[in-house]
Amino acid sequence: MYENYMQMAIAKAKEGKNASTGGAFGAVIVFKGQVVCAVHNQVKKEQDITQHAELHAIQIAAKKTG
Numbered sequence: 001m002y003e004n005y006m007q008m009a010i011a012k013a014k015e016g017k018n019a020s021t022g023g024a025f026g027a028v029i030v031f032k033g034q035v036v037c038a039v040h041n042q043v044k045k046e047q048d049i050t051q052h053a054e055l056h057a058i059q060i061a062a063k064k065t066g
């Protein structure tokens with residue numbers, strides 16, 4: 001189960017690396033067995049150091065869950 005979430009994060013990291021949006025970093029947030037978001041680093045694309053994958057994921061999750 002958790003391996004699948006890690007695989008999802010790794011896939012996102014590769015996606016971000018290939019798209020050159022930032023380094024090869026991915027993050028997945030899961031709540032009560034549901035994926036809330038799966039994202040990759042956006043630092044280079046957005047020129048914003050708060051767009052690390054894990055911070056970006058937290059921002060999205062916060063917006064989705066209030």
Ligand SMILES: [Zn+2]
Pocket residue numbers: 052053054055
């Ligand atoms: Zn980070």
